[in-house]
Amino acid sequence: MNQKGWHKQVGWLYVLPALLLLLTFLIIPFCMSVNYSFTDYNMLTPGLKKFVGLQNYIQTLTDPVFIKSLRNILQFVVFIIPIQLGMALGLALIVNKKRPGNMFFKISFFAPNVVSLTVTAVLWMYIVNPDQGLLNNLLGLIHISPQPLLTSPKQAMFVIIGISAWQGAGYQMLIFLAGLQDIPHSLYEAAELDGANAWQRFRHITMPSLRPTTMMIMTTTLIAALNLMTQAMIMTQGGPDNATMTPIYYIYRTGFTDRQLGLASAMSVIYGIVIIFFTIIQRKVEGRAQKDD
């Protein structure tokens, strides 16, 4: 065998472990999922599952709770991305200037991210307790009456959005920080001499330079947002009135609590398609942004 052929085989060998893992933990389970989605698979009676055609799909697409969960997650995504990115960028800008105590701020802004999401959720439940929680106490100080927060279908999702942004912003702050420090200082000096004030420098230099970083963070935030489950599960169990039900939580509940694995599989296939749709949109936005560069 010649050199080239040998290199090819060795190349395959290097890739093999990763391929096997991909196959075992991603591709095969996915195929199994699609398979199960056409059956009435109940977790306790695996041997009794029967083919039921598109029944699960029809049931899912006509399930008001599932539809609501899709609307909920859309609402979440639409708000979390600008809020969390805005917070992250803001924090990065603050921490970027040489200030005494900078290290302290960097650590405290990042700290929420190292706490497990479950612990964060539990802690925040104390803070947002409508009767005794810290948040309503503070609002009271500025003469705002206590808010129902998590007990209100209208407010619950926004409370979760706020908490999620608080938790995630620190990590992205670090990424933005790296992006900011990559911007050559001389660009700002040139702009200063051209007569630009701080806001103009931010708009014309900082923001365009951060575009690739921003795109990347938007992608990772979007993926994490679409997977929202922990906060809903711990803080509200999807309520009140399914106002905070998320697709992933609903799939989990249907599959593992209600034991309806067939139905849950259909839901996950449908949601998988939704995610692909989001990805395509996001790619288009990124592509257009890249062209402008």
Add this chain to the structure above:
Amino acid sequence: MKHWKIGVMTVAALAGLSLTACSNGSKNADSKDITMWVHFSNTDPEGKALAKNIKDFNKSNKHGYHATVKYIPRSGSGGGYEDKLNAAVNSGSLPDVLTLDGPNTAAYANAKIIQPVGQYITKKDDILPTIKAQGTYKGKLYAVGYSESSIGFYYNKKMFKAAGISDSELPTLSKPWTWDQFNAICKKLHDKYKTPILNMSLNDHSEMSLYSLAPFIWSAGGDITNKAGTKAVGYFNSKETASAVKFIQDLVKNKYTTVSPKDKGFETGKYAMLMTGTWEVQTLKTQYKNLDWGVLPYPVSPKTKKLVSPTGSWQYAMSSQAKNKKAAGALVNYLAGTKASYRTDMANTVLPARKSTSKLMLKQADEATKFFIKQNQQSGHARPVIVNYPQITRTFAETLQDATYKPNTDVQSLLNKQAKVMQKYLDQKN
């Protein structure tokens, strides 16, 4: 040179196969070995008690049976343990004997994960009727509970006195408060303290909801489903059920209780009353020694005056894959028997599941526990035995949540809607 690829893949496949092949050891109908899985750790008081029980069983049984236990501590409410059971169902590696939470009886029986064990249980009359009801599905006894549970209304003696409530106004097991009397007491407390004075865990939408609030419905003469567990319409939305839900809703409306209680509010002297389970006794005795407290029974429907309290806890069951049924059944019978379950109940400070163990425990129990044992045996009502129990309990919790979060909701129309939802779950074929 494709040999390379094929070779490696074959090796990998073989390795995978061999792993699955070496799962269980040999199991035949004459084997004296009994395997058992439990949902707690061997360092828990419950685990330590079980270890002693197993030792005694192995020593004392006349057939030479030998039991070994695998401890699989659960996370959350059943979490890791149930996952393991489910996985074992699929791979055919269930143990001979397992522990099982009350509400899962119907589902596991229906799915043939467990098999009837009644023929191996002796002294059935000694077992409390609520325990037997909990473990019975389609007329057969599938599981035997080894401990009971209850809910009581803990009250802060000092706060009551300060609100002007005399001892004569307090309820007893023979003369519990009616709902009207209960409202009057709450009003007195609310007038004094101006804030919600009762923690009913209305923010807990887990099993606690049905477990702790269904007794109100039962007291009023309503129900969640019919006895067979096949119909919810006509039962969950009956007038009687509605009256009970309205009673709870009014407690929120009048601000006697709250949908978002402060954690440990009762223990720290904020709420005058706390509706919760027997486990609270230990908490109060060890962590809040300065609190002067007592326990009161459930309030009852003014129409029926019937005292109803919740029941149910974990059970022992024999798996459908147990080859030596006699051995497995003997273990279940032993562990659920007087000596063994008494040891377990004492270690875990839970209520007894048998009349004989009750007698023993009443002798040495403290006031609160004595109260609970009595309330439990006098008024205990088992939860419905339904295959789709998770969906039913969740619908119940959502209903109560809807009724209490928006206290102006019309209860009857809400129940009409939710009964239909429940019916759909009951109609599901599994």
Add this chain to the structure above:
Amino acid sequence: MVQIDLEHVYKKYEKAKDYSVTDFNLHINDEEFIVFVGPSGCGKSTTLRMIAGLEDISKGDLKIGGKRMNDLPAKDRDIAMVFQNYALYPHMSVYDNMAFGLKIRKTPKDVIDKKIKNAAKVLGLTEYLKRKPADLSGGQRQRVALGRAIVRDAPIFLMDEPLSNLDAKLRVSMRAEIAKIHHQLKTTTIYVTHDQVEAMTLADRIVIMKDGKIQQVGTPQEVYRHPVNVFVGSFIGSPAMNFCRVHLNGDHVVSDDGSMNFLLPEGRLKKLRQQGYQGKELVMGIRPEDIHAEQMFMETFPEDIATAEVTVSELLGAETQLYTNIGNNEVVCKVDSRDYVKPGVKVKLGFDMNKAHFFDPATEMTLD
């Protein structure tokens, strides 16, 4: 077109022990092209940046047009600057790069367009206006940077080593461009470089700096012909001035090892004696082009000859550079190519003592 005055300007960075710029005094005339030149770290860029407003002035006054500018922020000083790495806005086209400053100042669109088109013509950028900086070569980028400065019509241009990143050929052609632009626009310009050739060719006046202090200010001619100290003498001119320690014995200067023994002309001798250097040690500096190998010179000045051993010969075309050893001294001389000599050969060299420079050995200041 304004005058700039720097009066007793000092710069000290926060955590530094010493001053980066010490007692900088300079008056720059309207329309002048001033070059700050010196080795790395001499403070030339720092001073430039203080004028721009990019660095704070620790002590002293900066006056532009007679007005004190110390506290005025950079964006209000109406100064245009060309950076060493061009600092072009990477996300804007060439057109937008040049338009940026004007847009900020709210110049009307048609005026902006005219200015850019003009500057583009001058700099040969017309066909590149739509391109982004990443798509330009180094030289093109430099021209855009220049263009950005030109369209501003600012009264002061600052240039911080603008040619340092270009290759040699480009550097030469851009030098000419800059000179041309200055000739056209007549803007007061301050130019920083470490390259003394740029300084000599572009400047109206040169400011030579070392260790944060001005060594000498003067026209290229003055600085070349009359260096005020050893440093200036060695810095200006390529190849550098030759230095050796000599003693003034009688009317001769003699090197320590005796390999050089030259008769001094009357005038020079008198001056040195007047300053009390008879019999004392001196530092003698002589430029390579003032060392001759032709017969004619040797015959005219027979007392100023030394024997040199050639180590390296560089034939540059019209002339030859000879690196030689005279005793313990390394001496470089520039001779006509006809006098090319191979390495290893011993050759006689004549030293033009009229053109020699003398410095005090301790203070290194000129004695001329």
